[in-house]
Amino acid sequence: MDDLSPSDLKTILHSKRANMYYLEHCRVMQKDGRVLYLAEAKRENLYFNIPIANTTVLLLGTGTSITQAAMRMLSQAGVLVGFCGGGGTPLHMATDVEWFTPQSEYRPTEYLQGWLSFWFDDQKRLGAAKAFQLARLSYLKQVWQASRELKLEGFDVAELASALDTFVERTEKASKPADLLLTEAQLTKALYKHAANRTQKNGFKRQHEADDLANRFLNHGNYLAYGLAASCLWVLGIPHGFAVMHGKTRRGALVFDAADLIKDAIVLPWAFVCAKENVTEQEFRQQVLQAFIEHKAMDFMFNTIKAIALQDDSEDEITEQQR
Structure with missing residues (x-):
């Protein structure tokens, strides 16, 4: 079977996407063409995949960081990223920290x-x-x-x-x-x-x-x-x-x-x-x-x-x- 490229996959409409993720005490990064988050355990580092094509919103809470490469992939997938306090509140979009809103020349007018x-x-x-x-x-x-x-x-x-x-x-x-x-x-x-x-x-x-x-x-x-x-x-x-x-x-x-x-x-x-x-x-x-x-x-x-x-x-x- 031939390898699939991202352009071959049908984009999931935002209204049909299933997930909103909240992450804390981890590092979000791009690795091998995927967006992952890294959680440090006592004896090893644990990597978990984020299904960006089926995600609407990613909330980053206490103790999180994100790489530029991961942000680029999230932008391409149309995922809205925001920083918040512990437990998902408060959402800082309402105060001083702006949401990263990826732009696209193909957005509807x-x-x-x-x-x-x-x-x-x-x-x-x-x-x-x-x-x-x-x-x-x-x-x-x-x-x-x-x-x-x-x-x-x-x-x-x-x-x-x-x-x-x-x-x-x-x-x-x-x-x-x-x-x-x-x-x-x-x-x-x-x-x-x-x-x-x-x-x-x-x-x-x-x-x-x-x-x-x-x-x-x-x-x-x-x-x-x-x-x-x-x-x-x-x-x-x-x-x-x-x-x-x-x-x-x-x-x-x-x-x-x-x-x-x-x-x-x-x-x-x-x-x-x-x-x-x-x-x-x-x-x-x-x-x-x-x-x-x-x-x-x-x-x-x-x-x-x-x-x-x-x-x-x-x-x-x-x-x-x-x-």
Whole structure:
């Protein structure tokens, strides 16, 4: 059999890739045409392969380094690389350390052009923000109704019907982004209360600096969602600064808008469930990543953002694409 070159292999779409990797205390390098990471053991050095063709995001945590050759191969494979703190949090992309975003002259332009066609119009941008919020709610209903595990834990969309109806009504009537942010905060508060009641976390308060498991898992899971969102926007060629809700001048704010599409549906309930079961951070991370795959979070994110970019921003059209 003749040897295969990389150009002979079919590229896996980012929306279909399976993996997000977090590495710590290792060295990432290129060796024999592959990207490996080296972990030092007591008596020997251990090399492990990273399947870059099937990877969306590579997070490098405490005690990591990466070679230029490995970075070049990751760039060619379209893998988004970022540095983060121990355990996957905090994700430094939100502060001073930028993500390495590999560039390609073949990235699509239609989605950026579509995005800019409405972004400078206040009312059209508000319409896009509303589409994000309605799609977010649609996905939450879809995931919670389809997840047998969440049903067994007591997560029931029907019990939140009043809060969800109010959310839709206020979203549709919103006249400025600040109204949407207030409505979003009220919905999130209701979801936290529902999740806390179902997992015996009465009195729970969302505090980013708190050290209890639920808050830590929420932080961790949200950063994983930010990784998917950043990867999705990069692949579509839409700069992270063109946000529709989180502020026009906040660097990277569109990442937060996109991540919100999946956070409530997946990260929020599993953060509470895993905190109740007192699992490790690694086990929580695996659970969330598995849920992303099971419920096609990446596909949903791509379809929603593509639809909005091309001005197919009604709830019915976005929901139809999901199906």
